[in-house]
Amino acid sequence: MAVDGDETVGGGDSQQPVTTAATATTEMAIARLSRFPNMDHISDNYGDLKLEFSSSVLSSLEKYLPPEMLTANREAKAKFMSDILRKYISREECSKAKWRNNYRQRIISKYQPLYRGWCNFDPELFLLPAFRNAISENTEESFRRIISEPFPGVLVFQMFQPDFFQKLILEVENVRKWAHETNFPIRRPNKTSKHGVVLDDYFGLDIMSKKLMEDFIFPICKGKEIFYLNALERLFLCGAMFDSHHGFIIENGEDRDAPLGYHVDDSEITLNVCVRKQFEGGEISFVGTRCQKHKQTNIKPEEVFRYFHTQGQAILHRGRHRHGARATAPSCYRANMILFCRNSLFREMETYEKEFPEWCDECAHEKKEKESQSLAAKRKVTKKERHDFAQVSFEHGYEPVGVLIAGDD
Numbered sequence: 001m002a003v004d005g006d007e008t009v010g011g012g013d014s015q016q017p018v019t020t021a022a023t024a025t026t027e028m029a030i031a032r033l034s035r036f037p038n039m040d041h042i043s044d045n046y047g048d049l050k051l052e053f054s055s056s057v058l059s060s061l062e063k064y065l066p067p068e069m070l071t072a073n074r075e076a077k078a079k080f081m082s083d084i085l086r087k088y089i090s091r092e093e094c095s096k097a098k099w100r101n102n103y104r105q106r107i108i109s110k111y112q113p114l115y116r117g118w119c120n121f122d123p124e125l126f127l128l129p130a131f132r133n134a135i136s137e138n139t140e141e142s143f144r145r146i147i148s149e150p151f152p153g154v155l156v157f158q159m160f161q162p163d164f165f166q167k168l169i170l171e172v173e174n175v176r177k178w179a180h181e182t183n184f185p186i187r188r189p190n191k192t193s194k195h196g197v198v199l200d201d202y203f204g205l206d207i208m209s210k211k212l213m214e215d216f217i218f219p220i221c222k223g224k225e226i227f228y229l230n231a232l233e234r235l236f237l238c239g240a241m242f243d244s245h246h247g248f249i250i251e252n253g254e255d256r257d258a259p260l261g262y263h264v265d266d267s268e269i270t271l272n273v274c275v276r277k278q279f280e281g282g283e284i285s286f287v288g289t290r291c292q293k294h295k296q297t298n299i300k301p302e303e304v305f306r307y308f309h310t311q312g313q314a315i316l317h318r319g320r321h322r323h324g325a326r327a328t329a330p331s332c333y334r335a336n337m338i339l340f341c342r343n344s345l346f347r348e349m350e351t352y353e354k355e356f357p358e359w360c361d362e363c364a365h366e367k368k369e370k371e372s373q374s375l376a377a378k379r380k381v382t383k384k385e386r387h388d389f390a391q392v393s394f395e396h397g398y399e400p401v402g403v404l405i406a407g408d409d
């Protein structure tokens with residue numbers, strides 16, 4: 001079982017994530033920051049130093065340095081702050097983020113978007129009035145009016161105006177044309193994709209993805225007990241908004257990418273919108289929600305759900321709901337916009353969770369099995385005790401009292 005969304009670069013790109021040679025320091029006493037910033041302090045610029053953390057992060061953090069460090073030289077301050085940051089972010093994550101940032105800057109300086117309005121994404125222009133109204137009403141009734149749930153945890157609805165799809169397709173084609181003409185290596189949404197485009201790499205489209213996630217997808221997920229996917233409700237109710245996203249376009253067809261087999265997404269919630277489709281075939285199959293431990297376990301017949309995605313339709317599901325798209329019929333083509341919505345707090349909590357997560361079908365099954373086993377064991381003991389009691393009672397000339405246990409034979 002693969003995890004979709006590893007954010008690798010395809011197409012033989014020679015650019016690899018930068019690995020800096022910063023050395024971890026162990027000799028220093030525990031490095032601590034001050035609780036309050038020194039607002040009068042003017043931070044240094046670290047842009048010209050070869051460091052693993054970005055200059056802007058270090059400059060912002062500098063105001064929190066303890067007084068004795070504020071007057072130290074830049075190298076000493078950078079080392080002190082890097083030691084602290086390293087406890088929170090792995091070096092690999094940091095190099096990836098730095099590489100991604102540089103990569104985006106290169107695109108921004110070279111690529112001219114066809115449509116300049118992406119960064120001011122206007123819901124009135126691109127979203128259907130019924131969808132907008134339901135979200136702003138924000139009630140169970142308004143959500144049920146526009147969203148159907150053909151299978152537990154699979155929500156289906158219409159959200160975009162046709163003009164949105166036309167503009168998006170033209171923009172993606174323009175990106176490809178530009179990349180081809182300039183020989184620019186574009187990042188692909190996953191390892192196997194050769195045609196997909198990561199929307200977040202292009203100025204404006206990243207802002208659009210964020211807005212969609214925060215202003216429109218989050219309110220749907222937050223609707224407690226309305227839809228089956230609300231296993232995240234404890235977090236959402238605490239106001240824990242999604243805090244990162246990964247938006248991309250994927251295309252399947254004869255001369256496009258082959259669809260992915262069964263996989264889970266690297267997301268808490270996934271929005272999958274069919275942007276364009278020609279001819280029939282290539283349905284999406286959902287095959288049970290699983291936690292990390294159980295993602296490879298067998299499919300049970302009752303958890304299989306096949307859905308024929310039509311053009312313009314949006315599907316919302318949990319990233320951990322295993323799914324895969326069937327190959328399209330010959331000459332069939334489809335393009336989907338995918339938006340992974342992530343919540344780092346949920347992941348953090350998941351790593352410490354010892355109990356069965358109630359949203360994993362296999363965990364729920366195991367829990368039920370364990371409960372029925374322990375119940376059966378208890379019944380066995382009770383039966384034996386009753387038998388012993390009967391024996392003792394008989395031996396002492398008493399008549400045993402009949403005790404009825406529900407389901408006992």
Ligand SMILES: [Zn+2]
Nearest residue numbers: 291294360363
């Ligand atoms: Zn599980």
